[in-house]
Amino acid sequence: MAMVNREITYESIEEFTGRNQFFGKDVICRRYLLNGTYCEGFFDPDFQAIRDMKVYEDDVFICTYHRSGTTLTQRIMLALNEDKKYNSLLDMFHIFPFLEMNHGPIRGLELTAALPPPRWIKTHLLISAVPREIFEKKVKLIHVYRGCKETMISSFHFYLTNQGLNNLVDEDFTFDKHFERFMKGYNESGCWFQYQKDWFD
Numbered sequence: 435m436a437m438v439n440r441e442i443t444y445e446s447i448e449e450f451t452g453r454n455q456f457f458g459k460d461v462i463c464r465r466y467l468l469n470g471t472y473c474e475g476f477f478d479p480d481f482q483a484i485r486d487m488k489v490y491e492d493d494v495f496i497c498t499y500h501r502s503g504t505t506l507t508q509r510i511m512l513a514l515n516e517d518k519k520y521n522s523l524l525d526m527f528h529i530f531p532f533l534e535m536n537h538g539p540i541r542g543l544e545l546t547a548a549l550p551p552p553r554w555i556k557t558h559l560l561i562s563a564v565p566r567e568i569f570e571k572k573v574k575l576i577h578v579y580r581g582c583k584e585t586m587i588s589s590f591h592f593y594l595t596n597q598g599l600n601n602l603v604d605e606d607f608t609f610d611k612h613f614e615r616f617m618k619g620y621n622e623s624g625c626w627f628q629y630q631k632d633w634f635d
Contacts, residue, residue, distance in 0.1 A: 489567035501588035502580035
C-alpha cells in the first residue's frame with residue numbers, strides 16, 4: 435500500500451518539439467521523472483489533480499502499459515454496450531477519456547469530470563500516480579497485460595509513425611536502438627517490467 439499512498443513527485447528533464455501524427459502538427463514532447471520513474475510523451479497533465487480526483491464506485495478504469503491493446507479493449511467494451519456509440523477515434527476520447535491526455539481539445543481530466551455515470555476511463559499512468567480513491571472504493575479495474583516482446587515491437591512502430599515524438603526517431607533510429615531504450619525503461623509508461631510488477635503486486 436506504500437506505492438498506492440505515496441505523494442506525487444515530478445521532475446522535468448527535457449522539453450522539445452516533435453511531430454504528432456494523430457493531431458497532424460508539432461507538439462511539445464517531454465521527458466520527466468514521475469515518482470522517480472523515467473517517462474516521456476506529449477502529455478502535460480496535472481498529476482496532483484489526477485491523484486486527488488473524485489472517483490465513483492461505478493467507474494471503470496482500463497489501466498495499461500503503453501501499446502498493450504488498450505484501444506482494442508475499448509472497442510470491445512463499446513461493442514458490448516449499445517448505449518455508447520462512436521463514429522471516430524475523436525468520439526472515443528469523449529466517451530472513454532484518456533485521463534492524462536491534456537492537449538488541444540482533448541483534456542482527459544475535464545472530460546472525465548463532465549461524464550455522467552457510469553464513467554469509462556483509460557490511463558497509462560503508473561500505479562503510484564493514478565487517482566488515490568481507486569483503491570479506497572469498489573471501482574472496476576481492467577488491467578490489460580501484453581507480452582514484453584509484442585509491446586516493444588508495437589512501441590517501435592508507434593515511434594516510427596510519430597516521427598520526432600521522442601527526439602530520437604530519425605534516419606539512425608533502428609530497432610536495435612529502440613530495443614536498448616525499451617529495456618532501460620525509456621518509454622511513455624516507464625519500465626515495462628516495473629510497471630507490470632507494481633500492478634500485479
